Each structure stands twice: as C-alpha cells, then as structure tokens.
Amino acid sequence: MFGLSYRLLKPWRRNIVTFVKTWKLNFVPPFLEPILYLLALGFGLGGFIESVDGVPYAKFIAPALVSISVMTASFFECTYTSFVRMYYLKTFDAMIATPISIEEVIAGELFWGATRSTIYATIMLPVLLAFGVVEMPSSLLIIPFAFLGGLLFSCIAMCFTALSPTIDALSYPNFLFITPMFLFSGTFFPMTVLPEAIQYVALAILPLAHIVIIN
Numbered sequence: 001m002f003g004l005s006y007r008l009l010k011p012w013r014r015n016i017v018t019f020v021k022t023w024k025l026n027f028v029p030p031f032l033e034p035i036l037y038l039l040a041l042g043f044g045l046g047g048f049i050e051s052v053d054g055v056p057y058a059k060f061i062a063p064a065l066v067s068i069s070v071m072t073a074s075f076f077e078c079t080y081t082s083f084v085r086m087y088y089l090k091t092f093d094a095m096i097a098t099p100i101s102i103e104e105v106i107a108g109e110l111f112w113g114a115t116r117s118t119i120y121a122t123i124m125l126p127v128l129l130a131f132g133v134v135e136m137p138s139s140l141l142i143i144p145f146a147f148l149g150g151l152l153f154s155c156i157a158m159c160f161t162a163l164s165p166t167i168d169a170l171s172y173p174n175f176l177f178i179t180p181m182f183l184f185s186g187t188f189f190p191m192t193v194l195p196e197a198i199q200y201v202a203l204a205i206l207p208l209a210h211i212v213i214i215n
Contacts, residue, residue, distance in 0.1 A: 007100045011108025012115065014091075019116070030073070030120040034065050034127045041188065042133065052190060062133035064187035066121050066142055067149065067211045073120045074113040074150040075178060078157035079170045082109050087167070110154040117150025118143060149211045156207070185209035 019026055042058030052060040085091040095105050121142055128134045134142075160173040184198065185191070185208040191199050202209050 005104065008104040008107040008111065010100055011095060011105050012111045014095075015108075015112040016115070019119075026119075027123065030069055030123040031127060033069060034062075034124050034131075037061070037065050038128075038131055038133065042131075056133075058131070059133045061188060062128050062131075063142075064185075064212050066124055066128070066146065067185075067208060068182060068187060069120045069124055070117040070146045070149045070211065071153050071178070071181065071208050074117040074153040075157045077116050078109060078113040078154045079161050079164075079173070080167065082158065082161050083164065083167050083170065085109075086161070106158060110151060110158060113154030113157065114147050114150035117153070118147045121146035145211070145214055149207075152207055152211075181206045181208040186212045 038058055038061075042061055046057035049057045051057065092102070092105055096102050125134070125139060125142060129136065129139065156177075157173075160170060164170050184194065184202050185206050186202075187208070191202060191209065194202070
C-alpha cells in the first residue's frame with residue numbers, strides 16, 4: 001500500500017514555477033491554435049459546409065478544438081516532457097532523495113498535466129468568445145471538464161512513459177493512439193457518418209470522443 005500527502009504538491013509547484021518562467025512561450029500555442037484552426041477550417045472549409053446538424057461549422061468544431069488542446073497539452077507533457085525529467089535531467093531521482101515518495105512525484109506530474117490542460121483551455125476560451133463560436137456562461141463549464149480530461153490523458157500518458165525504453169518509442173502511442181483520436185472522435189465531422197462498427201470502436205477505446213460529446 002502507498003499513501004499520498006501534501007508533498008505531491010512539491011513536484012506540481014516545481015513545474016508551475018518552470019512554466020511561469022517561460023510564460024510568454026507557453027502562452028503563444030493555445031492562443032494562436034484556435035485562431036488558425038477557425039480561420040482554416042471553421043471559416044475556410046466552413047464556407048463550403050452550411051451547417052452540421054443545424055449548427056454552423058465553426059461552432060461545431062469549437063468544442064473539439066478545446067478538447068484537442070486538452071488532450072495534447074496533458075499527453076505530451078506527461079510523455080515527452082516527463083520522460084526528459086525522469087531519464088535525462090534525473091529530476092525524479094533528485095526529488096525521491098528527499099522525503100517525497102515516487103508515488104507523490106508521479107501524482108504531482110499527473111496533477112500538473114491536468115493543470116496545464118486547464119490553463120490552455122482558459123487561454124483559448126476568450127479567443128473562441130471573440131469569434132462568437134461559444135457562448136457565456138455555459139462555456140465556463142469547459143474549464144472544469146478541461147481539468148478532468150487533462151487528468152485522464154495525463155494518466156494514460158504516464159503509463160506509456162513508464163513502459164517506454166527510449167524517448168523515441170513514445171512516437172508509437174502518438175501515432176497509434178493520439179492521431180486516431182484526433183481524426184475519429186467527432187472532432188471535425190459527426191461520428192454518426194461513420195460505419196456503426198467504427199463508431200462503436202471509437203466510443204469504446206477513444207476517450208477524446210466522450211470529451212468532445214461533453215463539451
């Protein structure tokens with residue numbers, strides 16, 4: 001049996017401090033990403049698509065853009081970045097040399113992955129509001145769901161990180177897990193247009209599909 005204590009906040013705080021030090025670089029992707037997607041797909045491709053189930057295409061993909069950002073922010077943070085901290089920087093070794101346990105280090109990493117997803121969703125929200133593709137106050141529900149979704153993908157990512165012998169091996173879950181979710185989770189078209197078998201598989205093994213539905 002293992003227990004967690006307030007010490008799990010130490011690894012989380014360490015990552016927060018690092019994030020804040022480079023906040024200008026970290027602010028750009030979640031700010032520009034929805035703008036680029038909305039211009040290219042929402043209004044570009046959307047010019048050829050009148051609506052999806054009665055919803056303008058730009059509004060249809062808006063929740064998916066947040067969901068994708070939540071997924072990628074937490075997944076890549078807890079795969080590549082966590083692997084670097086664990087294997088190359090030996091940050092994990094340094095932390096467990098203190099009273100912090102390895103379980104608390106991992107919990108802190110997961111908590112941070114969820115926090116990063118929440119930050120990204122919070123940055124994206126004003127952009128989506130400015131484009132008029134989401135509405136207040138219902139859009140505020142995106143924030144708590146971003147944390148829960150980020151925690152989910154952080155847990156999945158950390159499992160891959162723990163099993164990967166090298167950092168290059170992390171490209172496999174990215175290609176075999178993240179890419180199918182990006183394409184087949186109802187992000188850019190309704191899942192109902194897919195064959196029933198693919199819909200069943202997507203709902204069974206692709207967690208992003210459920211997050212898109214909730215958002």
